[in-house]
Amino acid sequence: MSGTASSVQSSVSPVPPSAAGRQLLAELREIVGEEGLLYNADELLVYECDGYVVEKKIPDVVVFPLNTDQVVQVVQACNRHNVPFVPRGAGTSLAGGCLPVGGGVMITLTRMKRILEVNLRDRYAVVEPGLVNVHLTQHLKGTGFHYAPDPSSQGACTIGGNVATNSGGPHTLKYGVTVNHVLGVEVVTAEGEVLELGGAVEDLPGYDLTGLFVGSEGTFGLCTKVIVRLTPDPEAYRTMLGVFETVADATRAISSIIGAGIIPAALELMDQGIVEAVEEAYHFGFPLDAGAVLLIEVDGLEVAVGEEARQIIELCEQEGAREVRRAETPAERQLLWKCRKQAFGAIGRLSPSYCTQDGVVPRTRLPEILEFIAESGSRHGIRIVNVFHAGDGNIHPILLFDERNPEQVQRVMRASDEILTKCIELGGSVTGEHGIGVEKLSFMSQLFTPDSIEVMTRVRQALNSGGLLSPGKMLPTAGACGMEHIERSHPGKQAAS
Amino acid sequence: MTAAIEASQEQTPATQAELCRFLAGNSSGERLPVYPVGGRTALSCGGAVTTPGIALSVTGLNRTIEYPARDMTVTVEAGVRAGELSKLLAGEQQRLPIDIPQSRRATIGGAVATGVSGPRRFGSGTLRDCVIGISAADAEGRLYSAGGRVVKNVAGYDLCRLLTGSLGTLGIITQITFRLRPLPEFSAFVWSTWPNAAALDIAIGELMCSAVRPMAIEVLCPKAARQIVTESRLDAGRDDLVLAVGFEGTENEVRWQTDQLRELLHRAGAGSCEQIDQPEQVSRLWDALTDFQVQSEEPLTFRASLPPSQTIAFIELCRQQEVTVQSHAGNGIVTGHLPDSASTVEAAGRITETLRKEAVRHRGSLVLLNCDENWKQQLSVFGERGGGWQWDNRLRQSLDPQGLLNPGRMPAS
Ligand SMILES: Cc1cc2nc3c(=O)[nH]c(=O)nc-3n(C[C@H](O)[C@H](O)[C@H](O)COP(=O)(O)OP(=O)(O)OC[C@H]3O[C@@H](n4cnc5c(N)ncnc54)[C@H](O)[C@@H]3O)c2cc1C
Numbered sequence: 001m002s003g004t005a006s007s008v009q010s011s012v013s014p015v016p017p018s019a020a021g022r023q024l025l026a027e028l029r030e031i032v033g034e035e036g037l038l039y040n041a042d043e044l045l046v047y048e049c050d051g052y053v054v055e056k057k058i059p060d061v062v063v064f065p066l067n068t069d070q071v072v073q074v075v076q077a078c079n080r081h082n083v084p085f086v087p088r089g090a091g092t093s094l095a096g097g098c099l100p101v102g103g104g105v106m107i108t109l110t111r112m113k114r115i116l117e118v119n120l121r122d123r124y125a126v127v128e129p130g131l132v133n134v135h136l137t138q139h140l141k142g143t144g145f146h147y148a149p150d151p152s153s154q155g156a157c158t159i160g161g162n163v164a165t166n167s168g169g170p171h172t173l174k175y176g177v178t179v180n181h182v183l184g185v186e187v188v189t190a191e192g193e194v195l196e197l198g199g200a201v202e203d204l205p206g207y208d209l210t211g212l213f214v215g216s217e218g219t220f221g222l223c224t225k226v227i228v229r230l231t232p233d234p235e236a237y238r239t240m241l242g243v244f245e246t247v248a249d250a251t252r253a254i255s256s257i258i259g260a261g262i263i264p265a266a267l268e269l270m271d272q273g274i275v276e277a278v279e280e281a282y283h284f285g286f287p288l289d290a291g292a293v294l295l296i297e298v299d300g301l302e303v304a305v306g307e308e309a310r311q312i313i314e315l316c317e318q319e320g321a322r323e324v325r326r327a328e329t330p331a332e333r334q335l336l337w338k339c340r341k342q343a344f345g346a347i348g349r350l351s352p353s354y355c356t357q358d359g360v361v362p363r364t365r366l367p368e369i370l371e372f373i374a375e376s377g378s379r380h381g382i383r384i385v386n387v388f389h390a391g392d393g394n395i396h397p398i399l400l401f402d403e404r405n406p407e408q409v410q411r412v413m414r415a416s417d418e419i420l421t422k423c424i425e426l427g428g429s430v431t432g433e434h435g436i437g438v439e440k441l442s443f444m445s446q447l448f449t450p451d452s453i454e455v456m457t458r459v460r461q462a463l464n465s466g467g468l469l470s471p472g473k474m475l476p477t478a479g480a481c482g483m484e485h486i487e488r489s490h491p492g493k494q495a496a497s
Numbered sequence: 498m499t500a501a502i503e504a505s506q507e508q509t510p511a512t513q514a515e516l517c518r519f520l521a522g523n524s525s526g527e528r529l530p531v532y533p534v535g536g537r538t539a540l541s542c543g544g545a546v547t548t549p550g551i552a553l554s555v556t557g558l559n560r561t562i563e564y565p566a567r568d569m570t571v572t573v574e575a576g577v578r579a580g581e582l583s584k585l586l587a588g589e590q591q592r593l594p595i596d597i598p599q600s601r602r603a604t605i606g607g608a609v610a611t612g613v614s615g616p617r618r619f620g621s622g623t624l625r626d627c628v629i630g631i632s633a634a635d636a637e638g639r640l641y642s643a644g645g646r647v648v649k650n651v652a653g654y655d656l657c658r659l660l661t662g663s664l665g666t667l668g669i670i671t672q673i674t675f676r677l678r679p680l681p682e683f684s685a686f687v688w689s690t691w692p693n694a695a696a697l698d699i700a701i702g703e704l705m706c707s708a709v710r711p712m713a714i715e716v717l718c719p720k721a722a723r724q725i726v727t728e729s730r731l732d733a734g735r736d737d738l739v740l741a742v743g744f745e746g747t748e749n750e751v752r753w754q755t756d757q758l759r760e761l762l763h764r765a766g767a768g769s770c771e772q773i774d775q776p777e778q779v780s781r782l783w784d785a786l787t788d789f790q791v792q793s794e795e796p797l798t799f800r801a802s803l804p805p806s807q808t809i810a811f812i813e814l815c816r817q818q819e820v821t822v823q824s825h826a827g828n829g830i831v832t833g834h835l836p837d838s839a840s841t842v843e844a845a846g847r848i849t850e851t852l853r854k855e856a857v858r859h860r861g862s863l864v865l866l867n868c869d870e871n872w873k874q875q876l877s878v879f880g881e882r883g884g885g886w887q888w889d890n891r892l893r894q895s896l897d898p899q900g901l902l903n904p905g906r907m908p909a910s
Contacts, residue, residue: 211658
């Protein structure tokens with residue numbers, strides 16, 4: 001890509017050596033001030049990757065705008081200098097969406113984090129994109145309403161990042177994913193114009209641009225405001241833990257529950273490997289010898305949940321559950337959810353690095369894919385544990401490895417690829433909620449015909465014609481001409497630092 | 498039905514491939530405008546079309562491709578009638594939880610292209626929440642698809658959402674995959690009358706914050722109430738504003754909720770309040786509430802979108818203009834039929850502009866659905882477009898550069 005600001009990265013000097021680079025930096029400083037700017041090599045290192053650690057690239061500059069107007073000016077400056085730019089939230093993405101392909105300017109939105117409006121009567125809130133997901137939930141506590149999408153990373157990830165990746169979470173089985181809860185967005189386009197898509201009012205005329213924008217992984221614009229839908233809190237919960245001898249028993253129970261016409265609020269599976277780690281970390285009292293546990297929650301009216309819970313327990317027992325425990329108090333429920341949502345935090349006990357995969361299969365094909373995962377892991381000599389959104393058929397095999405061992409990294413990638421290919425074979429998809437990013441570009445042509453990719457490319461070109469915004473993401477063909485292709489064989493951190 | 502489409506030559510391909518071949522031939526040959534047609538129930542939707550071309554019927558594409566009931570998804574071709582699909586799904590105690598007017602005739606592709614909805618949108622969302630995979634042919638006959646057959650999927654751009662409600666201007670939808678829901682065991686309505694609109698407004702506010710979880714919150718003006726009562730052969734109060742709240746679920750939970758709600762409504766000042774829970778009556782009532790939007794001899798039908806809290810005030814304004822209204826009050830959607838007295842385009846324009854101004858003041862909109870097509874050319878069908886219209890235009894240009902697909906349907910401004 002154009003060499004202007006790119007030269008900063010290869011240099012240890014804090015100031016970009018080229019005249020053009022110095023000029024851009026001066027303009028950015030003018031817009032966001034010195035305190036809104038990072039350009040020293042050691043400070044930039046944090047921004048070399050997101051939650052996907054296999055590929056890395058240091059941006060040339062990171063800016064922290066405080067408002068829409070500053071975002072507009074930054075984008076316009078990048079356009080003037082023909083420098084690529086990429087939005088970033090909390091950097092928890094697991095598909096490399098934040099990787100600054102081609103270097104350039106990273107626009108981090110975490111300082112735009114205000115809640116601008118809450119309207120309970122009309123059931124919406126307007127927030128800035130840098131707001132951490134859980135902060136909205138906390139803010140709404142006591143109002144009788146909440147924001148439904150609850151990714152496991154909700155304590156860190158931003159609503160803007162959720163919008164860009166169309167995040168899911170445990171409770172999306174019943175309530176839907178981010179796109180079902182976003183009414184409108186304010187967008188700064190690739191050219192630096194401000195557009196309002198959708199709004200607090202439903203069914204505005206024209207195409208569903210909000211729906212198109214959500215999940216576009218930052219390739220159509222930077223979202224600078226989000227109008228989210230608020231959902232009334234359920235009156236009651238029943239949270240259960242089904243303990244099964246084998247993973248296969250557990251997956252059959254899932255199909256039976258849904259087949260009986262019950263849509264639980266959440267239906268999560270943890271296998272023995274992850275249960276061990278979680279138990280060691282949080283001491284919930286999980287049985288360590290069980291093949292799998294199901295975390296099942298129903299919510300709704302007090303008059304309804306009791307009956308649903310009874311049916312679920314019966315179905316689990318029919319499928320061979322060893323026991324079904326119930327969370328008897330709110331504290332127990334919270335602990336159970338903490339174990340689930342912070343399961344990733346416990347993985348550190350198992351291995352120095354890990355790679356979380358994200359695939360989807362039709363729910364009834366879960367037994368096959370889980371068997372395949374186990375087989376693939378043992379064939380490649382990679383330990384794999386599973387904790388995932390089972391009700392949606394959304395698997396998250398976690399591949400454990402040591403990123404200092406490049407040969408192991410290769411095996412991890414081979415096993416990952418095999419698993420995802422198998423998902424496609426079973427009628428599924430290679431990503432349920434983490435996105436294509438840079439990680440899964442090569443799978444797009446397995447999922448879609450060349451004509452479909454051509455149409456998606458046209459859509460992208462229509463809205464991001466210059467290609468400076470988030471190049472190299474989502475579509476195998478996307479990005480500015482001459483863009484270097486990131487090789488998926490990067491050995492990782494050692495090489496970058 | 499519009500004259501330009503009636504005057505068009507009709508084609509009914511039997512397969513996707515045939516449809517694509519036809520489009521490819523047209524775009525490299527005569528380049529006639531192409532009007533996709535399904536069940537012909539909503540051909541007046543959108544802006545006026547004026548030039549005859551090809552009426553491309555998708556009714557030949559009418560196969561069920563796959564119905565893995567245990568996965569609760571179904572893939573069908575676009576020409577399948579909505580009613581047939583319901584029957585198929587009911588066999589497995591499942592449904593697509595979307596209200597489609599005139600479902601015996603309407604095709605599923607037409608429903609998706611127009612993005613229809615009805616009373617259940619309060620509890621179940623809209624078609625955009627149900628379409629998980631889609632295939633369409635562009636004007637040059639290029640078949641493309643997006644999404645897939647699984648309920649959760651973020652691979653690629655969400656063209657499912659883009660195409661739903663696109664009025665056939667970005668592609669001719671050929672195949673759709675839906676996520677499904679279980680059929681509810683039981684359903685009932687609480688039908689109440691309201692001499693005082695302000696009291697109704699407060700009651701709805703309370704209802705929205707209460708423990709009950711309705712599937713539909715419908716408000717009808719007296720004239721609409723009379724029409725619905727007749728249509729569904731009910732014996733219920735109809736001389737004031739009516740609030741009809743629909744529930745679905747297990748019998749237990751529905752009965753608990755109707756009890757709660759009746760109490761709430763009494764306290765809030767309802768005139769009368771009755772429960773409708775005879776299964777045939779309930780089912781006829783759902784149908785009548787769904788079909789109100791297309792059931793009219795009146796000169797013009799519109800749909801307005803507002804913040805839900807502004808709905809009752811807007812309905813009152815409509816009544817002053819003698820417009821017959823139904824509203825999905827929980828969503829702020831109001832459907833209105835203009836009175837016979839609005840028999841000239843000037844009179845109709847005065848009424849719709851007055852109402853549109855009010856909707857726009859609340860950042861909403863008003864769209865003309867059905868009227869004389871000459872009127873459509875003189876009146877503004879969509880009003881001033883909000884922020885995204887440049888993107889609308891760019892998308893249309895990039896997917897249909899020759900402007901062959903349903904020209905005139907979508908707002909251009
Ligand atoms: C432990 C852990 C658990 C997780 N659990 C889940 C889960 O349950 N469900 C789930 O869906 N995901 C999950 N994730 C993935 C991740 O948290 C989500 O994708 C999240 O939405 C990313 O938010 P972020 O703020 O970190 O975005 P980032 O990682 O900073 O960015 C993600 C993408 O969005 C773009 N972007 C960010 N902000 C904007 C903006 N304002 N405008 C336009 N584009 C923008 C970026 O360019 C990038 O492409 C998990 C991740 C971790 C590490």
